[in-house]
Each structure stands twice: as C-alpha cells, then as structure tokens.
Amino acid sequence: MNIVVCAKQVPDTETRIKIAGDKKSIETADINWILNPYDEFAVEEALQIKEKLGAGKVTILSLGPERSVSAIRSALAMGADDAILIKTSDEYHDSLSTAKALAEVLKDMEFDLLLFGKQAVDDDNLQVGPMVAELLGLPCVTSIIELDLQDGKAVARREIEGGAEVVKTQMPAVFTADKGLNEPRYPALRGIMMAKKKTIDEKEVAIDDSRISIVNIEYPPSRKAGKIVGEGADAVPELVKLLRDEAKAI
Amino acid sequence: MEKNFTQFIEELIQQIGEKHVYTDEERREAYNFDGTDYRYLPEAVVEPATTEQISKLMKLATKYKIAVIPRGTGTGLSGGALATNGGVILSFLKMNKIIEIDEVNMTARVQPGLINLHLHEALAEKGLYYPPDPASYDTSSIGGNIAEDAGGPHCYKYGTTRDYILGMEVVLPNGEIIRTGVKTRKGVVGYDLNNLIISSEGTLGIVTEAVLRLIPLPQNIMTMLVFFPNIENVIASMTGFSKNRIVPGTMEFMDKACVDLLRGRIQFTIPDETQVLMIIELDGESSEIEKQMETAGEICFENEAFDVFLADSSHKRQGLWDVRRSFREIIKETVKYKRAEDVVVPISKIPELLAGNYAIAEKYDFVSYNYGHLGDGNVHANMTNMVKNDDVIRRGHHAFKEVFELTLNLGGTISGEHGIGITKKPYLGMELSEESIRIQKEIKKIFDPLNILNPGKIFD
Numbered sequence: 001m002n003i004v005v006c007a008k009q010v011p012d013t014e015t016r017i018k019i020a021g022d023k024k025s026i027e028t029a030d031i032n033w034i035l036n037p038y039d040e041f042a043v044e045e046a047l048q049i050k051e052k053l054g055a056g057k058v059t060i061l062s063l064g065p066e067r068s069v070s071a072i073r074s075a076l077a078m079g080a081d082d083a084i085l086i087k088t089s090d091e092y093h094d095s096l097s098t099a100k101a102l103a104e105v106l107k108d109m110e111f112d113l114l115l116f117g118k119q120a121v122d123d124d125n126l127q128v129g130p131m132v133a134e135l136l137g138l139p140c141v142t143s144i145i146e147l148d149l150q151d152g153k154a155v156a157r158r159e160i161e162g163g164a165e166v167v168k169t170q171m172p173a174v175f176t177a178d179k180g181l182n183e184p185r186y187p188a189l190r191g192i193m194m195a196k197k198k199t200i201d202e203k204e205v206a207i208d209d210s211r212i213s214i215v216n217i218e219y220p221p222s223r224k225a226g227k228i229v230g231e232g233a234d235a236v237p238e239l240v241k242l243l244r245d246e247a248k249a250i
Numbered sequence: 251m252e253k254n255f256t257q258f259i260e261e262l263i264q265q266i267g268e269k270h271v272y273t274d275e276e277r278r279e280a281y282n283f284d285g286t287d288y289r290y291l292p293e294a295v296v297e298p299a300t301t302e303q304i305s306k307l308m309k310l311a312t313k314y315k316i317a318v319i320p321r322g323t324g325t326g327l328s329g330g331a332l333a334t335n336g337g338v339i340l341s342f343l344k345m346n347k348i349i350e351i352d353e354v355n356m357t358a359r360v361q362p363g364l365i366n367l368h369l370h371e372a373l374a375e376k377g378l379y380y381p382p383d384p385a386s387y388d389t390s391s392i393g394g395n396i397a398e399d400a401g402g403p404h405c406y407k408y409g410t411t412r413d414y415i416l417g418m419e420v421v422l423p424n425g426e427i428i429r430t431g432v433k434t435r436k437g438v439v440g441y442d443l444n445n446l447i448i449s450s451e452g453t454l455g456i457v458t459e460a461v462l463r464l465i466p467l468p469q470n471i472m473t474m475l476v477f478f479p480n481i482e483n484v485i486a487s488m489t490g491f492s493k494n495r496i497v498p499g500t501m502e503f504m505d506k507a508c509v510d511l512l513r514g515r516i517q518f519t520i521p522d523e524t525q526v527l528m529i530i531e532l533d534g535e536s537s538e539i540e541k542q543m544e545t546a547g548e549i550c551f552e553n554e555a556f557d558v559f560l561a562d563s564s565h566k567r568q569g570l571w572d573v574r575r576s577f578r579e580i581i582k583e584t585v586k587y588k589r590a591e592d593v594v595v596p597i598s599k600i601p602e603l604l605a606g607n608y609a610i611a612e613k614y615d616f617v618s619y620n621y622g623h624l625g626d627g628n629v630h631a632n633m634t635n636m637v638k639n640d641d642v643i644r645r646g647h648h649a650f651k652e653v654f655e656l657t658l659n660l661g662g663t664i665s666g667e668h669g670i671g672i673t674k675k676p677y678l679g680m681e682l683s684e685e686s687i688r689i690q691k692e693i694k695k696i697f698d699p700l701n702i703l704n705p706g707k708i709f710d
Contacts, residue, residue: 013563035563037563184566186475188559189558190558193544
C-alpha cells in the first residue's frame with residue numbers, strides 16, 4: 001500500500017509568539033520549529049498501517065521554506081520512507097494556493113491513502129486536507145479517531161458532538177487525523193541518523209497568488225483586572241448587585 | 251483551648267485583624283499534613299499578608315511562648331511543616347506574589363508563598379530562567395524551597411535553590427526584621443547568614459521576601475530517553491559526556507524495578523534486559539544541542555545502550571516528564587508500604603549504593619525502587635512492601651539505618667534535598683559529630699532562645 005502523508009512545520013506549541021513589526025506576520029528568529037502535532041498522528045497511522053500489512057511505502061509531502069526540512073526529518077526518523085518538499089518563499093500562502101500546489105504534485109503520484117493532520121496548530125484553518133481531496137476528486141473524511149482498512153474500503157470513526165459517527169468510503173481516499181487516533185512514537189536516534197542520510201526530493205511548483213491576505217495580527221486583549229467587593233457576609237448584597245447590573249452574569 | 255493560648259489569639263486578632271487568624275476546625279484540618287504520612291492538628295492557623303503582621307505574630311508568640319510553624323504549601327517530605335508540638339501554623343497563602351522582575355540586573359524579588367511553577371512561567375515570558383525545579387514544582391512554594399534548599403532535575407547543571415538566593419528579608423523569632431545576603435550579584439559583608447537561613451527548615455527565621463538570581467532561558471531543549479544494560483555503562487557514558495564537553499541540563503535515572511513498573515504505562519517497547527532508564531536533557535541554542543545530541547547518543551551506544559529515543563518537541567518532552575514527575579505516585583499506587591529517602595553519594599559510588607540497597611531490601615523483605623538525579627549522585631531510595639503493619643514499619647527503620655550507614659561509608663550524605671525535619675532526626679548523629687550538633691544547637695539558641703520557631707525539627 002502506498003500512503004502519502006501531507007505534513008507541515010509549525011512553531012513548537014510552547015513558543016511565545018511575538019508579532020512582527022509589520023503586524024501581519026510573526027517574528028521567526030527565536031522559534032523552535034516542529035512537525036505539526038496533528039500531522040504526527042497522520043504519520044503514526046501511516047506507519048502502523050504499513051507495519052500491519054508488512055508492506056508498503058510511506059511518503060511525506062510538505063510545502064514550506066527550506067527550514068521545513070527539519071520537520072520532514074522528524075517524520076523520516078519516525079520511520080517514513082521518502083519525502084518530497086515543495087519549496088516556497090517564507091511568505092504567507094493561503095489554504096487554497098497551498099492545496100493547489102500539493103494537488104499538482106499529488107496528481108502524478110500513485111497512492112491508496114492520503115493522510116493529513118486535521119489542522120495545523122499555527123493558523124488553525126482546517127482547510128487544506130478537504131481542499132486537496134476536492135481538487136483530486138477524492139472522498140474526504142475529516143477528524144478521524146479510528147481507521148480500519150479492508151478489501152479496498154476504509155471505515156473511519158469520527159467524534160461528533162455528543163457521540164461518534166462511523167463512515168465508510170472507497171479507496172483511494174483522504175483522511176484528516178484527530179487527537180486520539182493513536183500515540184505517535186518518539187523518533188529513535190538511529191532513525192534520526194538514518195533520516196539525515198536520506199535525500200529529500202525538492203520540487204519546484206508554481207504557487208498561485210493567495211486570494212486571502214492577512215490584514216492584521218494582534219494579541220488577545222489582556223484580561224480586565226478583577227474587583228474585590230469586600231470580605232465576609234456583609235459584601236454579599238453589593239456582590240449580587242454588581243453581578244446583576246454590571247457583569248450581567250445573573 | 252488553654253487560657254494562655256486564648257489570650258494569645260485574642261491579642262493577635264486585635265493586632266493583625268481577624269481575617270488573618272483562624273481557629274475553626276476546618277481550616278486547622280487543612281493544615282494538618284505535609285508530603286509525609288504524618289498528621290498533626292495545629293491549634294490555629296495564621297495567614298498574614300505582610301511582613302509587619304508576621305513580626306507582630308512573633309512578638310506575641312514570644313510573649314506567650316507559643317510555637318509557630320512556617321509552612322509553604324505542605325509538599326515537604328521530612329515533616330518540617332508539621333505542628334508536631336501544637337501551636338500555630340504560619341501559612342504564606344496570601345504572600346504569593348512576584349514583587350519585581352528586574353531584567354537589567356537579572357534578579358527577581360518574590361514573596362515566599364509564590365508557587366515555583368508560577369515563577370517559571372512569568373520568567374519565561376521575559377526569556378529568563380530560575381532553574382531549581384523540585385518534582386513538586388507545580389505545587390511547592392519558593393519559601394518552602396528555600397527552607398529545604400530544594401533541588402530538582404535541573405540542579406545537576408545549574409545548582410540548587412541556594413545558588414539562586416542572593417538575599418532575603420527574615421523575621422526572627424523575637425519579631426525583629428533583618429536582611430540577609432545582598433540585592434546585588436555578589437557580596438561578602440559579615441558572616442553568611444543568608445546561607446545559614448537557607449535549608450534551616452524554618453527553625454532560625456521566617457523568610458518573608460527573597461531576591462533571586464536569574465539566568466537567560468535556554469533557547470531550546472532536547473530530551474533523550476536511553477535504555478542501558480547496567481548502571482556501570484551509564485556512569486561511563488557520563489564520563490564520556492564530560493570528556494566531550496557536554497553538560498546535560500538533567501541526568502535522571504530509574505532502576506530496573508522502576509522500569510518494570512513503567513512497562514505498559516509508557517508507549518515505548520522497553521528492551522527486556524534494560525537495567526537502567528535515563529532521561530538526559532540538553533539545553534542551549536538549537537544548532538549546538540543538535541550536534542551535542544548526536545555525540546551524546548553515540549557515546550551512549552558506545553556504552554552498550556540498547557536504544558536512544560528523542561523528544562524533539564515540547565509536547566513529547568512533557569509526555570516523558572509527566573512519567574518522571576509522577577513516579578512517586580505510581581509507586582504509591584502499587585504498594586501498601588513505601589518509605590523513601592534521598593541519599594547522595596559520589597557519582598562513581600552509585601553502583602555500590604544500588605547493589606547495597608538491593609541486598610538490604612532482600613534482607614528485610616522489601617522491594618527496592620531507586621530513581622533520581624544521577625548527575626548529582628542523588629538517589630531516591632524506596633523500600634516498599636505489599637503490606638503495611640508495625641512490623642513492616644520497624645523493618646523499614648532498620649533497613650534505612652543500613653542504607654544510611656552504607657551511604658556514609660561511600661562518602662555520601664543522608665539527605666540531598668528533603669531535609670531532616672522529623673523523619674531523619676533519629677539518624678542525624680550518624681552523619682554529624684557531637685561537636686557539630688552542639689554548635690548547631692547553640693546557633694538555634696542564639697536565633698530562638700525560647701525555642702518557639704518550628705520546635706522539635708532537625709534536633710530536639
């Protein structure tokens with residue numbers, strides 16, 4: 001089975017994001033870059049499927065600037081076989097232009113299964129997976145927490161409000177991975193050393209101009225200071241009054 | 251309540267206000283414990299908001315000869331914050347603020363009730379770092395950390411609490427307020443009262459404010475998990491690291507008993523022959539530590555490591571540390587009786603200490619779990635049993651007496667970071683000479699002639 005996993009490099013989730021001077025981007029100098037945690041679920045699932053079948057190939061496809069190589073190497077260190085990087089400039093590419101570039105490469109590739117993380121934790125758009133599926137004319141199941149493949153069909157479980165939904169589809173198909181799908185493995189040092197020796201196939205693809213542009217990035221408003229009304233039972237009437245009239249909480 | 255005590259409380263309420271003084275059952279119950287299994291109900295609880303209130307408390311305690319027990323958040327592991335002789339628990343719940351973070355002078359001024367983790371978080375915002383991080387760092391307070399000179403995983407590279415306390419404001423048992431140490435990066439005026447107060451377990455003075463030394467926050471961290479066939483290979487790897495100028499931020503180890511307990515609790519397939527699991531953390535600039543990680547990994551393999559895994563993102567690192575930090579609780583869940591002591595030996599003697607602990611465990615019918623800060627030679631030696639009764643407790647006492655004898659014979663010390671409190675009091679004379687204890691008791695008398703501040707701790 002040929003499995004392709006689309007993966008993105010994102011800032012470490014502990015990064016303290018600083019907005020850059022242009023107020024449309026973030027400062028990247030001090031960021032530690034990692035493989036998007038949702039994409040880790042996708043890579044792990046691909047590896048588990050390959051291991052279960054005892055055959056197949058897992059290819060990582062990423063789009064991003066040169067530094068994305070380190071995220072790709074993380075996926076290779078986990079056990080992926082091959083990797084392709086669509087090298088771009090460091091500027092912003094919206095979801096559709098990203099999806100089109102990925103689809104452009106994917107249309108010439110043979111695969112039975114195409115996996116994404118359900119979202120990248122940097123811009124949280126949740127769009128690229130479904131868009132690529134649409135561009136390739138493939139069925140798409142998002143936010144899966146279980147995947148079972150048999151006889152050319154795939155059965156996936158998705159968590160929905162108040163329950164779960166089981167979905168069946170033909171293959172090839174696109175799935176986006178949610179937390180709970182598996183426990184991604186930690187890369188082994190031997191894997192990392194081996195990953196270093198692997199060549200990453202760099203592809204040049206013309207990328208459409210983004211139709212969406214970022215106008216402004218701002219920090220969340222700082223929380224208003226709390227108010228201490230008083231202490232003890234005497235303060236209760238005033239507190240109730242403020243909760244009702246000022247905070248409108250009751 | 252005794253008449254003397256009632257008068258004391260009445261006068262205290264007059265002076266510092268009733269909202270800082272509690273005598274109700276509920277509040278006293280909430281302060282009857284620490285990290286040990288002992289329970290002692292205090293007669294009252296005081297939660298002051300200012301140094302002046304603490305000064306007034308001590309003046310009254312002096313007048314009425316009432317015992318006062320300073321208490322951080324009660325995570326201590328030697329009984330230091332327990333009201334063993336009745337009296338008043340002095341809680342720092344309301345004195346938990348960061349007063350100032352000075353980015354130019356790289357210092358912070360904090361109140362003692364501040365939770366260690368909250369300090370870490372506030373400093374990280376500014377790219378600064380206060381390294382001491384005891385396993386309880388998400389709940390323990392800076393004041394408690396100072397009282398015990400708390401260590402932690404990162405103390406191998408960076409030193410313990412002591413190394414980061416420049417100066418303090420201290421209320422003496424008689425209510426006088428003094429300053430110890432300095433507010434500058436260095437200072438040598440007079441005897442070093444600062445270091446005398448640090449790790450005195452709240453028996454000499456009450457720390458009401460501390461000036462902390464800070465360092466820049468390392469840019470990146472990489473955590474390695476390594477499985478070794480024996481402890482000798484681990485020690486050899488450590489020597490290899492130093493020879494290659496690699497100083498890991500942490501070097502944590504778990505022995506075979508611990509590793510066996512972890513099987514199934516972590517997602518790694520642990521090789522059957524694993525005797526030691528190591529968590530090695532490298533911190534610094536990304537480009538540097540990547541190279542160091544490769545070299546360190548090679549050194550581990552040269553020393554017969556089975557496998558080296560890597561946590562290259564914060565969420566994966568968190569996964570590893572959650573296991574390490576919760577390990578005390580994991581053992582507790584599995585056994586009925588558990589006693590742990592934090593002995594330290596020279597690193598080269600760790601294999602002998604572990605072998606000795608296993609032999610002692612067998613002799614007294616215990617299962618011994620050993621883990622801790624290998625880089626510091628600090629071993630958390632646990633003796634456990636599936637039943638708990640008086641006989642088991644008695645055997646535990648004998649077993650640890652032998653562990654301490656062994657530790658001292660190997661050139662070690664019987665407590666690396668938990669202190670003496672009440673739990674190690676019976677063993678103090680094993681390490682310290684009579685003359686040393688006499689001088690220490692004299693020092694206690696100078697500070698606290700009436701023996702009202704945390705009495706009965708360290709020695710009687």
